[in-house]
Structures are given as C-alpha cells and as structure tokens.
Amino acid sequence: MSGSRSTPRIITPPVRATARPRHWVKFFLTGLLLWACTVLVTFFTDNSNLVPTIVLLGSFLVPASVVIWAYERYAADLGPGLIFTCFGIGGVIGVLGASVLESYLLSPSAWMYVGVGLIEEAVKLAALVLVCRRLRVGGQLGGLRYGLVLGATVGAGFAAFESAGYAFNAVLSIQGLSLDDLVETEILRGVLAPVGHILWTAIIGGVLFRERRGGRFRCTAPVLLTYLGVSLLHALWDSTSGIAVWLVARTTTSDFQRALFDLGYMPNPSTEQVHLYTVYDTAGLLVVSLGGLLWLRLLVRREPGAPIPAQSPSAPA
Template identity: 55%
Template sequence: MANTRRPWLRIFLTGLVLWVLTVVVTFLTGNPNLIPTLVLLGSFLVPVSFVVWAFGRRHSGEVTAELLFSTFVTGGVLGVLSAAVLESYLLSPSPGLFFGVGLIEEAAKLAALAFLARHLRHKYAFDGLILGASVGFGFSAFESAGYAFTAMLTENGLSVTQLVQTELLRGLLAPVGHGLWTAILGGVLFSASGRRHFAFTGRLLLTYLGVALLHALWDSWHSIALFITLILTGTPGQYSLMQRGYQPEPTPTQADVFTALSWGGLIVVSLIGIAWLIHVRRRADQEARAVLWRIPLAGAPL
C-alpha cells in the first residue's frame, strides 16, 4: 500500500537496487560497457525520484506528466547547453567567476521554464514550484552525468571508484542544489504572473539575484573555506611557501578546520535555500486560497 501511495519511493528504491547491482557487477567484471548504465542510473536516480514526488503535489490538472517530462528533459538539456555556451564566451578567470556562473545558469533555467510553461492558461505559484524543480533537477541530472564521466577519466586510466564517489556525493547533495534554486524561481515567476501571461517584476529580479548568489556561494565555498582556514590557522612558513608558488602541507588541525568549514558552509547555504522555499510555498498556499475564494492577494494579480 505504501508503494501505491508513494510511487517516488518505489522508483527510488528500485533504482537504488539497480545502481548498487551495477556497481558490484562493474567492479567484479571490469566490463566498460556497463559504465553508461552506471553513469545514467547514478545521475538520474535522485532527481527523477524528487520530480515524481513533487508531481504528486501539483495544484492543477494542466501540469501533466507530459509537461513534467518536457520540463525535466528539454528544460534540463536547454539549460545545460545555454549555460555551457554563455559561460564559454562570457566568463574568464576572475574573483567574480562563481557569481557569473550562478547568474548564467539560473537565467538559462528560468528562460527554459518560462518557454516550456508559456501555454499554461492558469499559472499557479504552486505549479511553478513543481515545474521549476523539474527543470532544476533535469539540469542537475545531466550536469551530474557529465561530472561523473569526467571524474572517471584519470591519468591512470578509467577509475570506476572515482565515478562512484562522484555520483554518491552529487546524489546526496542534489536535493539542495539546482532543483531547490529553480523551484524558488519558478514559484516566484508564476506568482508574479497574470493568469495567462508571465510578468517579470522587481520581486522576480531580486529572487533571481538572490538565488544566483546562493548558487555562487555553493560553488565557491570550497575556496572560501580554504581561505578562512588559512586566515585562522596559517603559519609564517606556509605563507612563505605560497609566496614562492608552492603548496604547503596542511596540518591535522587545519584539515579538521577546513572540513568543518566546508560542510558547515554548505549546510548554512542549504538551510537558507530551504527556508526561502518554505516562504515561497506558503505564499503559494495563500494564493491558492485566494483564488479558491476569489480574494485578490496583494502582489499576486489574478
């Protein structure tokens, strides 16, 4: 009965078993033909499970399985391709690189969402949360597949261990990454819109900039944690080595501080994103009640 009511759980557990079996057989046989299966299962398992979970909470019948599939696959691919092109031509190594990546990738996902959902007659904020999450998780799945494949290519040949480690890490972090950020954007995009047409408002612009900032902090936190660790625990000898172009060996204390700062920072960024999503969802609930009772909600034209 639980599986009937929770198709996302059935999908997740089935996919997890298949992924584990694929990992075991790949290690036992060393068969490279299994690598595409390993990459796809590991990269898509968590995103697909979350999208199916979100689909069960849609507000209107206009959000169909076909539309959800389109936003996940088409939106994800369009977002990845657009971001890749823009980042190649617009970005260069600089202190603002990560913020530039955040701006470009969030804009690409937002544009893909608006394009794919433009024909919806009624744009409810709650549906915007779901479709935004779908685009974000699609982006995350295709991006993770690329990272997993790249991690596998090492100087010593193909490393299935590196591939599996990358998929585990990105799978664990997937719920608080692209899907979360684009869900926030989608909820605000739809709530800032009329019943038929999108409206690009000041609130949407501020949300876009805020989400891009969270995205940038997430991507850059490894470097930020390293910098803070050096400020707090760096020794004159280490500074001297760095000035001469050498990488100093970290002390055990520095390794512990860096690890705590790295994970602590990611947790804080995640909690901010989750709290923001809850706020947008509550506003979406208010909008739904206002539409039900035909009471205009301030800031959300009907």
C-alpha cells in the same frame, strides 16, 4: 402491535480518504538497488561497458525521484507529458545555454562564481518560460504551486545532465578508469541535488507563475529580486570550497608553510588542515541549503490559499 414491518436502515460505510500514490519510493529504491548492483558487478568484473549505466543511473536517480514526488503530491493534474518535457527539454536547454554563455562571457576572477550563478539561473528560467509558455495557469489559480513543481522539474533536469557530465569527468584519470571517484562523485551530487539546482529553480518558478497575469509571464520586481537572490545562493554554493580554503589558510597556516608559499611552492596541508577544510566546506553548504529551504518555507506560508481549477490546465503543444 401492528403487523407492518419497519424499513431497514441502510448504513453507508465511511469513505476512506484516497491515499496519495508513492511511486517515487518504489522508483528510488529500485533505481538505488540497480545502481548498487551495477557498481558491484563493474568492480568485480572490470567491465568498462557498464560505466555509462552507472553514470546515467547515479546522475538521474535522485532528481527524477524528487520530480515524481512533487508531481504526485502537488501537481498530478498537470499530466505526465508536461513534466517529462520540463525535465528533458528544459534540462538540456539549460545545460547547453549555460555552457555556451559561460564559455564566452566568463574568465577566471574573484567574481566568476557570481557570473556562473547569474547565467545558470537565467538559462533555467528561460527554459521554464519556453516550455510552459502555453500553460494556462498562473496568478491566483494555483500559480505558486504549479510554478514550484515545474521550476523544480526544470532544475532537476539541469542537475541530472550536469551531474552526468561531472561523473563522466570523475571516472577518467591518468591511471585509467577510476570507479572510486565516480561513485564518490555520484553519491555526493545525489545527496546535494535537492537543495541545489532543484530548490533554486523551484523558488524562482513559484514566484514567476504567481506573478503571471492573462496567460503572460511578467518580469516584475518580485521576479527580478528572486532571480538575483537565487543567483546569489548559487554563487555562494559554488564559492564554499574557495572560502573554506581561505579560512583554513587565514587561521592555521604556519610560518614554514607561509615561507614556502612566498617562494612559489605549494605547501602540503597538514591532517588537521584537511579536516578543518572539510568542516568549513560542509558548514558552508549547510548554511546555503538552510537559507534556501527557509526562503521556500516563507514563500509558501505567505501565499494565501488559492483555488485549484477543477479542469486540467492545458499543456503546451
């Protein structure tokens, strides 16, 4: 046998796929714990100075968690600066614009919620365009993906600031501060936030960025039809309570209640009617939510795979 030694084989260990960060889970659980502790301390101490903390934590927790999840999973190369800008500035611009336009353009009518949907979706879309006008992505370069994330971020900012206003109104009552109403309002709006403003603005944002060409946003037919569609979803969402009342009145009103109403008195609803209203209202919200989620799924599945640019896109100054 030869005295030469064979070259040792170098075995390279397999490279493990990098796990996606899940900071949103820690953020959500930590925020939820802090919110619950603040509620309990306020309940036992009657310290009204803690109410703003409850309002802010409860209003921003879910929208911010959704944004962090979307950013980590789908658009980490955008950078946190643009995400913060879309959430903060985009959300405030949307709330301010909606408040001004609704005050001057809307009046109580059967079509009021249609006007609310058109106005609020328009101001969120305008805020998205304003904040992202210098971002160099769109069209076939990941336009849909970036648009979905950035649209959802603007919608989350809008939802957070709007929820803070509703929570502030809920805590004020004739008897003083109502902690029960505040907690109930924040839980309800937190649960519904991902399938409301966040979902609607994500859809219109995805189509807007997909239709972008040459660094310019375009008002094409798909963008216009998507805007009208999400505005209709918004209007139906806001109308579910009124539709539920109408359905209960049409199906369960007794002759005595009808006679009182004809005389100008508002009859007290029965326990059965209250439960039936809750069922109708919840079912309406579920139908609208599923419609939006189905639309989002179809939008993503019909989009052909597009290459994501290797370099980070330029964020607005």
